[in-house]
Amino acid sequence: MPKILVIEDDIAFCKLLEKFLIKKAYDVTIAFSAAEAREAVKNESFDLILTDLRLPDSDGIGLMSEFKNSYPHIPVILMTGYSDVNTAVKAIKNGAADYISKPFNPDEVLLVITNALQAPKAEVEEQSETPEKKKKTVKKTATAENEFVKGISVASKKLLDHIQLVSPTDMSVLIIGESGTGKEIIAKSIHQQSRRKDNNFIAVDCGAIPKELAASEFFGHLKGSFTGAINDKKGYFEAANGGTLFLDEIGNLSYENQIQLLRALQERKIKPVGSNKEINVDIRIITATNEDLREAVKNGDFREDLYHRINEFSIQSPSLKDRGEDLMVFADYFLEKANQQLDKDVIGFSPEVVSIFQNYSWPGNLRELQNCVKRATLLTRGEFIESDVLPAEFFQIQKQQPSANEVFSLSENEKETIIHALSKTQNNKSEAAKLLKITRKTLYNKLKQYNIE
Numbered sequence: 086m087p088k089i090l091v092i093e094d095d096i097a098f099c100k101l102l103e104k105f106l107i108k109k110a111y112d113v114t115i116a117f118s119a120a121e122a123r124e125a126v127k128n129e130s131f132d133l134i135l136t137d138l139r140l141p142d143s144d145g146i147g148l149m150s151e152f153k154n155s156y157p158h159i160p161v162i163l164m165t166g167y168s169d170v171n172t173a174v175k176a177i178k179n180g181a182a183d184y185i186s187k188p189f190n191p192d193e194v195l196l197v198i199t200n201a202l203q204a205p206k207a208e209v210e211e212q213s214e215t216p217e218k219k220k221k222t223v224k225k226t227a228t229a230e231n232e233f234v235k236g237i238s239v240a241s242k243k244l245l246d247h248i249q250l251v252s253p254t255d256m257s258v259l260i261i262g263e264s265g266t267g268k269e270i271i272a273k274s275i276h277q278q279s280r281r282k283d284n285n286f287i288a289v290d291c292g293a294i295p296k297e298l299a300a301s302e303f304f305g306h307l308k309g310s311f312t313g314a315i316n317d318k319k320g321y322f323e324a325a326n327g328g329t330l331f332l333d334e335i336g337n338l339s340y341e342n343q344i345q346l347l348r349a350l351q352e353r354k355i356k357p358v359g360s361n362k363e364i365n366v367d368i369r370i371i372t373a374t375n376e377d378l379r380e381a382v383k384n385g386d387f388r389e390d391l392y393h394r395i396n397e398f399s400i401q402s403p404s405l406k407d408r409g410e411d412l413m414v415f416a417d418y419f420l421e422k423a424n425q426q427l428d429k430d431v432i433g434f435s436p437e438v439v440s441i442f443q444n445y446s447w448p449g450n451l452r453e454l455q456n457c458v459k460r461a462t463l464l465t466r467g468e469f470i471e472s473d474v475l476p477a478e479f480f481q482i483q484k485q486q487p488s489a490n491e492v493f494s495l496s497e498n499e500k501e502t503i504i505h506a507l508s509k510t511q512n513n514k515s516e517a518a519k520l521l522k523i524t525r526k527t528l529y530n531k532l533k534q535y536n537i538e
Contacts, residue, residue, distance in 0.1 A: 087202055088112045088129070092122045092136040092148070093164065094316065102135075102189075109195060119143030126152065131159055133182075133202055138165040141316040146176055153180040160201040196426060233274040234418045236411030240403035244271070251398045252278035257350075259395050260373040262402025265452030268373035269333060271402055276329040281369055284328030287321050292337040299342040301358050304349070310359025322355045325368045335372040335395065336381055340388070347391045370395060373402075405447040405454065412442060412454075419455045420470075423462035432468045441472060441479055500535040503528070507537070 089111050093099040096117060103113045114129060116122040119142045126134075134152060138145040149161045160182035176184055182201035185194055235245055251258055252275045260268045269288055276286040294302050301311075305320030321330060338346065349355050350370060354363045372395045381387035405412065416434065424431055434442070438461075447453055457476060464474040472479075503521065510516035518528040531537075 086110060086112045087132040088114070089198070090114050090116065090122065090125055090129075090131045090134045092116045092119070092134065092140065092145075094118060094137065094139075094141050105191065105194075106198075111198075119148050122148065123151075126156065133198065134159055134161045135164060135198075136161060138163055139319070146179055146181075149176065149181055150179055162197060162201055193426075232270050234411075234415055236408055236414055238403075238408040238410040240408045241411055244400065244403060247398075247400050248274055249278065251275060251400070253280065254398075255280075255369055256397040257370040257372070257395050258397070259378075259399045260371065260402050261378075261399060262373070262375060263404045263450055264375050265450035266402040266404055267451045268375075268402050269331065271400060272329070272331040272371040272373065275371060276331075276369075279329070279369065281328045285325050286329045286331065287325040288331045288333065289321050290333050292334040294342075296339040296342055299338070300345055303342075303346065304355040304357050306358035307360050310357075314359070318357075320355065320357065322349060322366050322368060323357075323364060326366050327368070329369045329371060332370065332372045332395075334374060336374045336376045336378055336387060340386075343388045343391050347388060347394060350391075350394050405450045409443070412447075413439065415451060415454055416442060416458055419458040420462060422455075423459040426459070427463055429462055429465070430468075431462050431465050431470060433470070435469045435471050437472050438470050438475065441475065445479055499531070500537070503531055503535065503537060 089106060091099060091102055091106070091113060093102065093115070094117050099115050099117065103115050106113045114125055114131070116125050119140050122134075122136070125131075134149075136145050136148055140148065145163055145165075149163060152159060152161055161180070163176045163181050163184040165184060165186050183197045185197050233248075235241065248271065258272075258275060260271050262268055272288070273286055276282060289302070300306075301314070301318065301320065303320050303322055305318050305323055306314050308314055308317050332346075349366075353367065354365055356363050378387050378392055378396075382389045382392050405415075413434075420431060420433065423429065442454075449456075458470075460476065461470045461474045465471070503517070506517040506520045507514070509520065514528055515525055518525045521528065523531075
């Protein structure tokens with residue numbers, strides 16, 4: 086049974102992770118600080134270490150380097166609430182086996198842990214294996230750093246132009262688009278092409294922050310400043326200092342929190358909760374929303390002065406249905422990613438699946454496509470993804486679409502049905518008669534009967 090050391094100062098979360106890993110047949114020891122972790126490693130032998138990025142008495146990357154020097158054979162996985170690619174890349178360069186970002190997807194946690202536990206064996210084999218295997222490992226890092234996929238549609242080209250124009254500036258950017266269209270990926274791409282690329286990119290989901298805790302999350306707090314503040318905490322603004330702060334679903338912030346945010350953006354200074362000392366911050370703000378903030382301003386739900394401050398430049402994140410030509414470009418990219426994550430070698434999609442994909446509406450946009458491709462890759466045993474591994478909703482929707490016979494039944498609403506059929510066929514009476522399953526002569530009689538021109 087593999088032994089895992091979990092280092093995490095959030096006690097409730099740590100206990101939850103411990104229960105989950107025990108249930109999955111791992112032997113787990115937990116430490117709430119770097120000091121406890123050092124003691125545990127001295128006294129016990131571990132197969133894997135999972136450590137949080139921020140600890141009350143140490144930096145996760147620093148602690149990891151410490152362990153890598155003393156115990157190079159133990160793989161270390163970094164846990165981060167920032168979803169920060171730069172931090173992850175820095176950690177991997179410093180010797181991390183991998184990283185996982187909070188909130189966790191249980192399947193991915195298990196996958197990352199399994200891969201990390203097998204890593205030492207894989208590294209030994211890699212020296213004697215073909216160069217092809219090495220190439221695959223390098224490719225994984227490349228895709229982690231370059232998640233932005235350049236599409237071929239008009240909407241994608243316009244999006245890319247806007248990103249390239251605004252990235253080198255320090256303008257605040259508002260990304261507008263439906264859920265699942267990849268707004269965070271756009272924000273990361275802007276950061277990675279900016280002068281701030283070597284500093285942190287901090288992503289914050291404003292919808293997940295309770296309004297009472299927003300000031301502490303954004304600006305940090307001092308130990309004892311309120312009930313539950315058991316340690317000093319660095320806020321998102323300070324963590325992003327010199328870099329980029331991405332605020333997703335900014336429309337979810339309460340009016341009071343909007344005032345606090347506006348003040349911090351205007352003054353470029355923050356004051357941690359419980360502190361009298363102001364901290365200067367130099368950050369670029371990128372925000373995202375899937376709602377109409379102008380409407381929220383009109384309704385008095387969103388401050389107009391904050392709206393103008395965050396919207397020096399706006400970018401539209403197109404939905405998948407607005408970039409149809411890109412569908413298979415993204416599907417191929419997600420297949421390549423799924424192959425790497427799941428250690429599979431699926432080549433592509435069958436013609437039937439391509440056709441099903443192209444006729445589907447994709448209400449969940451790129452997120453739905455990625456999940457669909459990953460699931461299908463896992464279920465595929467052959468070289469190509471076939472229709473039998475697609476989720477049921479693809480076929481339910483097709484079944485729900487009535488056939489021509491049902492839509493154009495003349496049993497009721499005859500006149501409206503004939504008008505609809507003529508409209509559908511651009512007034513081609515022969516085609517309309519075929520849709521209605523009647524002869525052309527009968528159609529002419531009906532047109533005369535209902536005075537349809």
